[in-house]
Amino acid sequence: MAWPARTRICLDCRTLCTTTCPAGHRRVVDLWKGRERLVDAVWGPKAHRPALLAAAPTVKSDSTWSGWDIFGIFELDWFALFAIAGALFWFLGASIVKLFRKRAALATAQGAVRRGMPLLRTGQIGYVMGAGEAVAFGCELRHADTVMLRDGATIGFDVRLDSGELVRVPAGLCAFDMTNAPAMRDVESYLASIDSWRRDPDPFHHDDARRVTLEPGDRVELLCELDPCAGGTAGYREAATASFVPRGFVRLRRA
Secondary structure, rough: OOOOOOEEEOOOOOOOEEOOOOOOOOOOOEEEOOOHHHHHHOOHHHHHHOOOOOOOOOOOOOOOOHHHHHHHHHHOHHHHHHHHHHHHHHHHHHHHHHHHHHHHHOOOOOOOOOOOOOOOOOEEEEEEOOOOOOOOOEEEEEEEEEEEEEEEEEEEEEEEEEOOOOOEOOOOOEEEEOEEEEEEEHHHHHHHHHOOOOOOOOOOOOOOEEEEEEOOOEEEOOOOOEEEEEEEEHHHHOOEEEEEEOOOEEEEEEE
C-alpha cells in the first residue's frame, strides 16, 4: 500500500501535509506551485538571495599558450613562466574563496519559525499488531539547530495496549517523536519521492537527516488522547475488549 500523499508544506513549521497544517498554522503552500515561496522562506527574496551557485571563476588571458606547449616549456622565458604560475595561483585562490563564500551562504538557510505538533508523553504503550512491512514512518531534516522538514505518514494499523485495550490507528498523516531517531540512510531517494524537481537553491538544505520506521511487533507509545470506537468493542472474538481511536492528529513514539 502506498503512503498517503503529502503535496503541501507549512512555511512556519515545515511540516508536509495534505491540505492544512496539522499544527494550525496558516502559511501553507503547494510543493510545486508554491515552490518559489518556499525557497524565499529558506534563502530570502530572490533579489537579495546569496549567490549559492556562482559560476566557477575562469582564467582569462590574452596568451596563446596551450597545454601542448608543455613540450617546449623549457624554451619559455622567465616572464612567461611567472605569468603561468601566477595564473595558476590566482585560479587556486579564487576557487578557495568561492568555496568559503558558498559555505557562508549555505549557513544562512532559514528553517521552521514555529513548533510542530506537541508531542507529550501519555504512557499509552503497546505493540503493533499484524504482520508484514512498515506501517508508519517519520522523517526530520535539520540544518544546525533548525528544522528544515518534518514528515510522517501511516497506512493504518492496530495497537494492543499493555492494559489490554485495542487502538485502531487510521491511515493518514502522523507525527513522530524524533528524539534519538537513527540517521536516514538514503536521503536523496527520500527527497526525490517528495520533490521530483530537485534543483538549487535547495529548499531542504540540511546537515542532519533522521528517520524512524514502525513495523508489526514494534512497541509504540500513542502521544494523543483516545476516544472509544463507535462500536465500543473490538469484535465477536474480543467482545469484552474496549476499542479506541486516536483523537485528532496521530502522534507516535517508538517505545
